[in-house]
Amino acid sequence: QQQVKQSPQSLIVQKGGIPIINCAYENTAFDYFPWYQQFPGKGPALLIAIRPDVSEKKEGRFTISFNKSAKQFSLHIMDSQPGDSATYFCAASTQGGSEKLVFGKGTKLTVNP
């Protein structure tokens, strides 16, 4: 049973566009929702994370929107650049993130020049 569902599987946008990646979760005990960025041949790196007590968090060009009642959260990348081309994973965890992360299956983003 997949506990975190991520969509779309792949996404192509033009430079300057605003790609949006969506995730939905089932376990209401989740209380920490990070997004990781992964480049080919590298390990995932934390991009931004949110807790359910806020509905939005912004760091630079990256924004997480969180809807607790719908059990959904999404990543928006403003003014996307070719260097943002990577695979993005949403994840969820209990115990404030000290427990295991449950990952979505990833979204491969391509930003064309």
Next chain:
Amino acid sequence: GAGVSQSPSNKVTEKGKDVELRCDPISGHTALYWYRQSLGQGLEFLIYFQGNSAPDKSGLPSDRFSAERTGGSVSTLTIQRTQQEDSAVYLCASSTYTTDTQYFGPGTRLTVL
């Protein structure tokens, strides 16, 4: 400072052989996690250590998989009698436990022929 390191970076083995994968966490990080990333899949949790003990081994797929951690630092993931379905990238992450961020290593790509 140094990040999480893993060795070897690549491992090719024959079906039925045993393999050992090593993870060196960030110095001072008390929590250590192993994940597996198969082609086209998200990251799948395997096991988590707090110090030298493993409070959550629920992701180990079979009794052919085992892991240990010594001195609260280095961890070794052992796969006995490898099978072709074990082919994947094995990722290690560490955290301070008091914070939520898991820092990932570059992974070990395991290929079982």
